[in-house]
Amino acid sequence: MYLAPRGTNDILPEDQPYWAYVYDRVAEVTGLYGYERIDVPIFEETELFARGVGQGTDIVDKEMYSFQDKGGRDLTLRPEFTAGVVRAYLQHGMRTLPQPVRLYTTGPLFRYERVQAGRYRQHTQFNVECLGEQDPAVDFEVMSVAWMLFSRLGFQDLVFQVNSTGCPACRPAYLQALVAYYRQHEGEICADCKRRLERNPLRLLDCKTPSCQPIIAGAPRISDYLCEECRTHFGTLRGYLDAAQRPYTVNHRLVRGLDYYTKTVFEVWAAGIGAQNAVCGGGRYDGLAEQLGGEPTPGIGFGSGIERLVLTLKEQGIPVPGAPGYPAPSG
Numbered sequence: 001m002y003l004a005p006r007g008t009n010d011i012l013p014e015d016q017p018y019w020a021y022v023y024d025r026v027a028e029v030t031g032l033y034g035y036e037r038i039d040v041p042i043f044e045e046t047e048l049f050a051r052g053v054g055q056g057t058d059i060v061d062k063e064m065y066s067f068q069d070k071g072g073r074d075l076t077l078r079p080e081f082t083a084g085v086v087r088a089y090l091q092h093g094m095r096t097l098p099q100p101v102r103l104y105t106t107g108p109l110f111r112y113e114r115v116q117a118g119r120y121r122q123h124t125q126f127n128v129e130c131l132g133e134q135d136p137a138v139d140f141e142v143m144s145v146a147w148m149l150f151s152r153l154g155f156q157d158l159v160f161q162v163n164s165t166g167c168p169a170c171r172p173a174y175l176q177a178l179v180a181y182y183r184q185h186e187g188e189i190c191a192d193c194k195r196r197l198e199r200n201p202l203r204l205l206d207c208k209t210p211s212c213q214p215i216i217a218g219a220p221r222i223s224d225y226l227c228e229e230c231r232t233h234f235g236t237l238r239g240y241l242d243a244a245q246r247p248y249t250v251n252h253r254l255v256r257g258l259d260y261y262t263k264t265v266f267e268v269w270a271a272g273i274g275a276q277n278a279v280c281g282g283g284r285y286d287g288l289a290e291q292l293g294g295e296p297t298p299g300i301g302f303g304s305g306i307e308r309l310v311l312t313l314k315e316q317g318i319p320v321p322g323a324p325g326y327p328a329p330s331g
Contacts, residue, residue, distance in 0.1 A: 007112075007121025009307070017322035018310040022153065026106065026126050029149045033141070035102040035128060040084035042108065046074040051291050052083035052260055063111040077110035081127040082260070082285060082301055083292070089131050090294035099132030106306070120307060128282075129301035131289075136233050139264045139284060140240040142300050146268050146280050147246060153309065154318040155279065157271035160241065160248035163222070164234040165202070165255055167262050168287065170227035175201050177220045185215045205253045221252045233263050260285040264300065270312055279312055280304035 004010055011019060030037075046066050053059050065077040078084055085103060088094075094101050106126045113121065126149075130142050143160065150158055166174060179201050182189065186197070190209040197204060205216055226234065241248050256265045265283035282302025289297035319326055 005121070007115045009120060009122075014324050015310065017320050017326075018313055019306065020322070021313070021320045022126075022306055022309050023106070025149055025152045026104070029145060029152060030104045030128070032148070033102065033145050035104040035130075035145070038085060038088060038103045038105050039107065040078070040081070040088050040105065043075045043077050044084050044087070046076040048083050048087055048292065049076055049079060052086070052288055053080065059111060063113050065110045065112060079109055079111045081105055081107075081109070081125065081303060082129060082288070082299075085127070085129045085301075086131070086285075086288050086294075086297070086299065087292055089297070090289060090292060095132070095295065095297065100138060101131045103129045103131070119305070124306040125303045126306060126309075127301060127303045129299060131297055131299040134286065134298040136237040136264070137240065139233075139237050139300055140244075142282070142302060143241075143246075143266055143268075144244075146282075146302055146304070149304075150268060150270060150279060153313065154316070155270045155312060156316055158247070159269050160246060161251040161254050161267040161269060161278070162238070162241075162248050163251050163254040163265050164226055164230055164263050165261050165265055165283070166222055166226050166230050170225055170230055171202075171222075174220065174222045174225035177225065178202070178204065181219055182215070188212075189215060202255050205255045216253055219253075223250075223252060230263055237264060256281055256283055260288040260291065262286045266302070271316070279308055 046064070049064060050060055059079050064079050067075055069075055085105065089101065104127060107124065108122055109125050110122055113119065115121065128142060128145050130138050147158065165171065179197065182193075182197050182201070182204060186194065189197070189212050190207065192209070193204055193207050193212055196207070205219065207216065238248075254265055254267065255261070261283040263284045263286065265281075267278040267281040269277045270279045271277070280302050282300070284298070284300040286296075286298040288299065289295065313320060
């Protein structure tokens with residue numbers, strides 16, 4: 001008997017109401033904020049992700065589903081949305097539109113990674129991208145889209161995790177200090193971190209191996225190395241969060257897993273789904289368009305896995321119309 005490949009799922013009839021409920025809230029919230037739908041190909045040139053996501057990241061080094069087509073072209077099933085959306089923005093001349101350009105999409109992504117609750121090798125993601133504006137007010141807007149979506153889904157105990165990863169002007173000094181610190185602990189870190197130390201030091205802070213956690217805890221903080229521009233940007237964003245009374249924690253080890261992030265990075269955490277409690281993650285990527293051969297174009301966005309949102313709905317016991325156990329209509 002054949003089984004679904006490991007890391008994939010069938011969405012059975014009893015789960016369809018949950019998915020419909022999420023998609024309805026996505027359409028509602030993106031409409032309120034003026035985000036328009038875009039769909040990009042399921043596969044792109046491998047180089048797009050190698051340049052955009054970054055060599056030395058786990059995604060590029062270990063997780064991409066890549067192949068050659070019959071014409072000998074190197075192609076990859078998309079492991080994330082942002083590089084493809086920015087490619088489409090550049091290819092179709094969206095710089096001529098009123099800025100910022102607000103886009104969203106949903107669809108399957110593919111990563112060969114360890115299977116765990118809410119994380120699969122084929123998963124479906126909701127993505128928001130806001131391109132063409134550097135003002136931290138846009139950071140707050142994108143974060144507000146996430147907050148409103150999860151609030152309208154009915155999630156409880158929401159909190160932002162935020163950090164600044166600096167920019168090309170201030171990050172090199174931080175990386176130098178981080179590498180110097182880790183050289184003192186090279187014999188204590190895991191094999192993956194030894195590789196990251198040589199190829200992509202910022203990813204050291206993203207390690208989940210238990211033996212590396214005390215070393216991460218003692219590592220230099222990037223907040224101590226931010227330039228004036230990055231410090232002001234982050235302070236302004238925090239001021240918006242304070243004014244809106246949005247709960248947040250400055251998480252000094254939050255760097256996200258992709259090379260293109262600059263300045264703001266964030267996640268939203270919700271109760272009820274165990275250790276992997278982030279229901280979305282994203283950040284600013286002001287240099288990505290240039291990496292892909294375009295004109296400088298600031299941008300910020302986030303992604304949220306639909307499977308994780310459905311799991312959270314179930315774990316928090318949120319009533320969903322049409323789902324098993326939902327009260328039948330009276331009369």
